[in-house]
Amino acid sequence: xxxxxxxxxxxxRKERYEIAxxxxxxxxxxxxxxxxxxxxxxxxxxxxxGCAPLEIVRDVQxxxxxxxxxxxxxxxQVRADSSAFQMCLRVVxxxxxxxxxxxxxxxxxxxxxxxxxxxxxxxxxxxxxxDILFYL
Numbered sequence: 001x002x003x004x005x006x007x008x009x010x011x012x013r014k015e016r017y018e019i020a021x022x023x024x025x026x027x028x029x030x031x032x033x034x035x036x037x038x039x040x041x042x043x044x045x046x047x048x049x050g051c052a053p054l055e056i057v058r059d060v061q062x063x064x065x066x067x068x069x070x071x072x073x074x075x076x077q078v079r080a081d082s083s084a085f086q087m088c089l090r091v092v093x094x095x096x097x098x099x100x101x102x103x104x105x106x107x108x109x110x111x112x113x114x115x116x117x118x119x120x121x122x123x124x125x126x127x128x129x130x131d132i133l134f135y136l
Contacts, residue, residue, distance in 0.1 A: 015054045016096060017080070020088040022057035025065035025075040026110070027132065029084035032091075034130040036103040038110070039088075039095040041134060045108040053095070062109065107134030 019042065027034040045062070046053040057063055065072035078085045094100040104110075105126045111117050113131040123135040 015052075016089060016092050019053055019057050019095075020085065020092045021076050021078065022063055022065070023088045023092060024078050024085050025072050026063060026112075027088075027130070028072075028075060029087055030130050032087065033103065034132060035088055035091050036100065037107075037127075037129045037132070037134065038104075039091045039100055040103045041107045041110055043095050043100065044102065044104065044106055048108045064115075104129070104134045107136060109135040111135075 019039075023029075023035055023038045023042070027038050029035055042053045042056050045056045049056070058066070060066045064070050065075060067073060091100065107126050109119070109123060110132055111120060113128070113133060120133070120135065126134045126136060128134070
């Protein structure tokens with residue numbers, strides 16, 4: 001008897017998990033407010049750039065947690081059954097379904113309070129949520 005591997009054709013689930021891992025890595029899911037703001041920022045940036053949200057979270061310049069040298073990089077390895085990660089998944093699903101409000105006031109960029117990237121001085125600062133600063 002030969003077994004055949006059946007691949008899940010639902011690519012949106014894989015995308016949802018990758019976006020949720022990015023949200024988790026950048027927010028550590030410290031609060032629902034931070035998770036919702038990060039997911040809204042992703043949606044805003046995707047809309048502004050005319051691309052998919054997955055392209056936004058793959059931007060290493062914006063999502064510095066993707067860099068192996070980043071102290072946040074290890075957060076990408078969060079267990080899928082973690083309650084904090086599950087919260088990120090639910091918020092990302094709302095974002096993908098167009099049911100998430102704009103919790104970051106139109107922001108399309110962000111950085112953590114411990115960093116000041118070069119671009120931050122030329123962009124319009126909007127708000128800060130749990131030590132994450134959001135910009136236009």
